[in-house]
Amino acid sequence: MNKRSGIESKKRIINAALDVFSMQGYAKANMREIAKIAGISIGGIYLYFKNKEELYKSLINDRRRDLFNNVAATSGKSISATESLSNFLTTYLEYALKHKEFILLHIREHGFSFDIDKKREFFRQQIKPLEKIIIKGIHSGEFRKCNAKDIAKIIMASLRGVILSMALDDDVVITPKILTEFILIGLLKNGGEGKK
Amino acid sequence: MNKRSGIESKKRIINAALDVFSMQGYAKANMREIAKIAGISIGGIYLYFKNKEELYKSLINDRRRDLFNNVAATSGKSISATESLSNFLTTYLEYALKHKEFILLHIREHGFSFDIDKKREFFRQQIKPLEKIIIKGIHSGEFRKCNAKDIAKIIMASLRGVILSMALDDDVVITPKILTEFILIGLLKNGGEGKK
DNA sequence: GGTTCACATGAACAAACGTTCAGGTATCGA
DNA sequence: TCGATACCTGAACGTTTGTTCATGTGAACC
Numbered sequence: 001m002n003k004r005s006g007i008e009s010k011k012r013i014i015n016a017a018l019d020v021f022s023m024q025g026y027a028k029a030n031m032r033e034i035a036k037i038a039g040i041s042i043g044g045i046y047l048y049f050k051n052k053e054e055l056y057k058s059l060i061n062d063r064r065r066d067l068f069n070n071v072a073a074t075s076g077k078s079i080s081a082t083e084s085l086s087n088f089l090t091t092y093l094e095y096a097l098k099h100k101e102f103i104l105l106h107i108r109e110h111g112f113s114f115d116i117d118k119k120r121e122f123f124r125q126q127i128k129p130l131e132k133i134i135i136k137g138i139h140s141g142e143f144r145k146c147n148a149k150d151i152a153k154i155i156m157a158s159l160r161g162v163i164l165s166m167a168l169d170d171d172v173v174i175t176p177k178i179l180t181e182f183i184l185i186g187l188l189k190n191g192g193e194g195k196k
Numbered sequence: 197m198n199k200r201s202g203i204e205s206k207k208r209i210i211n212a213a214l215d216v217f218s219m220q221g222y223a224k225a226n227m228r229e230i231a232k233i234a235g236i237s238i239g240g241i242y243l244y245f246k247n248k249e250e251l252y253k254s255l256i257n258d259r260r261r262d263l264f265n266n267v268a269a270t271s272g273k274s275i276s277a278t279e280s281l282s283n284f285l286t287t288y289l290e291y292a293l294k295h296k297e298f299i300l301l302h303i304r305e306h307g308f309s310f311d312i313d314k315k316r317e318f319f320r321q322q323i324k325p326l327e328k329i330i331i332k333g334i335h336s337g338e339f340r341k342c343n344a345k346d347i348a349k350i351i352m353a354s355l356r357g358v359i360l361s362m363a364l365d366d367d368v369v370i371t372p373k374i375l376t377e378f379i380l381i382g383l384l385k386n387g388g389e390g391k392k
Numbered sequence: 393g394g395t396t397c398a399c400a401t402g403a404a405c406a407a408a409c410g411t412t413c414a415g416g417t418a419t420c421g422a
Numbered sequence: 423t424c425g426a427t428a429c430c431t432g433a434a435c436g437t438t439t440g441t442t443c444a445t446g447t448g449a450a451c452c
Binding site: 162172 | 353
Binding site for chain 1: 438442
């Protein structure tokens with residue numbers, strides 16, 4: 001084999017691992033296949049990662065940070081709560097479409113494998129900005145009065161479901177626009193003004 | 197060991213398998229553990245199921261039929277589309293809470309393991325009644341004009357996400373009532389009457 | 393040329409897995 | 423008591439897996 005830089009080899013391994021882990025799940029994924037796809041020998045992987053678990057964790061943490069930065073980058077800019085919400089949803093959906101493999105992996109393995117605490121923390125941090133947007137919207141009079149915490153949970157859960165469905169089924173396409181609209185105005189014709 | 201009826205043994209195996217599969221996922225689940233929990237020997241399992249895959253499939257198919265019957269039982273009764281929708285959501289949420297293990301298993305393994313076609317068919321059949329409800333609501337004037345297919349997809353995806361979140365996080369509790377309300381009236385204060 | 397260093401290899405090992413099978417046991421009708 | 427039947431056992435087998443390690447190779451410096 002050609003001589004390569006350590007950095008390049010590591011990158012190759014990470015990419016291959018992301019492929020294999022997301023296609024097969026952690027348990028079924030096998031180091032030999034990752035090595036093959038990365039164009040390196042089995043032993044080679046262990047030069048860069050202590051073991052399978054470390055490889056997996058490293059992967060997940062990288063991507064999490066990435067997603068988090070993406071969301072942070074688009075928040076705080078917009079003026080109205082409606083706009084903020086739209087941006088929030090759009091950022092997530094677009095990121096998810098770009099990184100299907102990561103999404104699949106993350107949802108598949110969430111709550112089962114190691115590092116559960118980190119995962120819960122991650123999700124909690126995802127909800128926080130959403131809750132803020134809703135509170136802002138209520139205060140500004142854009143949104144109806146509601147329990148911001150509950151609604152944030154519902155929206156986050158729905159978003160997860162939408163992303164999951166799109167990642168799983170190629171023929172499920174839900175645009176940020178139509179999702180935002182649905183979340184904003186609901187189904188009823190008269191906007192449910194009879195309710196509190 | 198005590199002598200048991202074949203039927204009882206089979207039941208024990210199915211229950212144990214559901215536990216183990218949903219906790220560990222298909223790949224990591226191991227026959228010896230299932231046997232232990234079921235209170236039978238490894239060899240014993242193979243008296244009732246050809247192999248691991250058949251055991252898994254049998255499990256999944258049983259539960260799917262069960263859920264399907266549940267949904268079918270509560271549809272068609274109600275009068276207004278709003279009521280129908282509420283029933284639909286409630287049935288799913290309640291079933292999901294009762295059978296967390298199955299839900300976890302189903303979502304975890306969807307699109308990855310064998311029998312993918314059956315799974316897609318299952319999801320398509322889930323969406324159909326929902327779409328009908330929406331069309332009914334539009335015709336009756338209860339719901340705003342919208343693309344019923346798209347909205348059905350969004351609602352189904354959201355429902356999946358809500359169920360997933362509740363199954364994964366014990367502290368995420370979303371009642372059918374609050375979910376229904378949210379889907380019906382959305383977030384905006386004025387119901388978005390400016391939109392088409 | 394010799395030495396050092398970073399990078400790479402894949403046979404070998406131990407553990408864990410799904411599955412098989414030769415045999416064992418309780419129950420019951422004859 | 424004697425099969426016959428239904429139910430059950432777990433050692434054994436072959437395979438696959440994660441991981442290790444003795445060994446190899448090319449480039450850079452002296």
